[in-house]
């Protein structure tokens with residue numbers, strides 16, 4: 399079982415005869431186990447710590463069947479020198495990786511499925527996560543073994559609305575937030591009015607609120623959520639994980655340029671800009687500190703970065719803890 403990927407339009411004969419086609423990271427791992435005694439105690443996934451790969455280890459989805467069980471075995475078995483070796487348990491060669499993984503007790507006693515789910519939450523979209531979860535359940539894992547939130551018992555199926563709508567429309571209103579719309583600055587007010595007018599006129603629309611840190615985006619969203627929920631309409635607040643932005647090379651502006659601005663939705667989005675730094679505005683010390691950095695008076699490291707003063711970090715931490723309580 400040696401997998402080779404190719405484009406549908408490629409000539410198969412050429413693919414099969416391509417130089418190096420018989421090699422993969424896995425076959426080289428088998429080879430290293432054959433040649434080097436040191437390699438034999440290292441798991442496949444830990445191999446890059448000791449040997450250099452020219453590429454990264456690929457992951458496998460539980461729905462991929464045998465390929466997935468091969469990955470499970472590789473996560474637990476060392477010193478394998480061939481596929482057959484991986485399928486051998488207590489001297490018996492088993493016909494499939496699935497059976498070999500099962501015989502080794504790697505399926506039920508193992509947390510590979512949980513790990514796979516945890517790993518996937520980092521980069522998969524919700525629809526893929528749902529599919530993965532359903533696949534894991536179909537593989538015999540009990541739904542009770544997952545720490546799912548309790549089902550709200552107050553939901554009455556006879557009321558005629560779906561649970562999701564019921565839950566969203568019964569979110570408790572944050573009374574403090576209902577007053578925020580009275581103290582918006584002019585940029586926030588303009589954005590607020592434009593969004594609310596689309597809601598009030600039932601027009602719909604996609605808006606992109608663009609503003610550097612501290613310009614009051616969250617403040618604006620809180621005001622919007624409060625007023626919309628106060629009108630007994632549904633407002634759903636979601637957030638992306640931001641993982642793409644942290645792993646992709648390039649600055650924030652480059653990432654936005656290459657993803658969001660290329661989106662077919664971009665031209666139909668209404669762009670709302672917030673420019674006034676409200677964080678600095680509501681904290682004179684922070685404003686002074688920013689001016690100090692702007693004037694080049696704050697000490698920087700070799701990369702031109704400024705060490706954030708602990709006084710400010712502690713203040714923000716204090717605020718965050720107050721909010722949590």
Ligand SMILES: Nc1ncnc2c1ncn2[C@@H]1O[C@H](COP(=O)(O)OP(=O)(O)OP(=O)(O)O)[C@@H](O)[C@H]1O
Nearest residue numbers: 581582583610611612613614615616617676677680
């Ligand atoms: N109109 C306003 N009146 C009074 N305070 C405001 C106003 N807008 C924002 N603030 C305050 O300014 C600070 C920064 O606002 P906020 O957290 O909403 O900014 P942000 O753009 O979401 O920042 P970041 O991008 O860093 O998360 C907060 O303390 C917020 O309460």
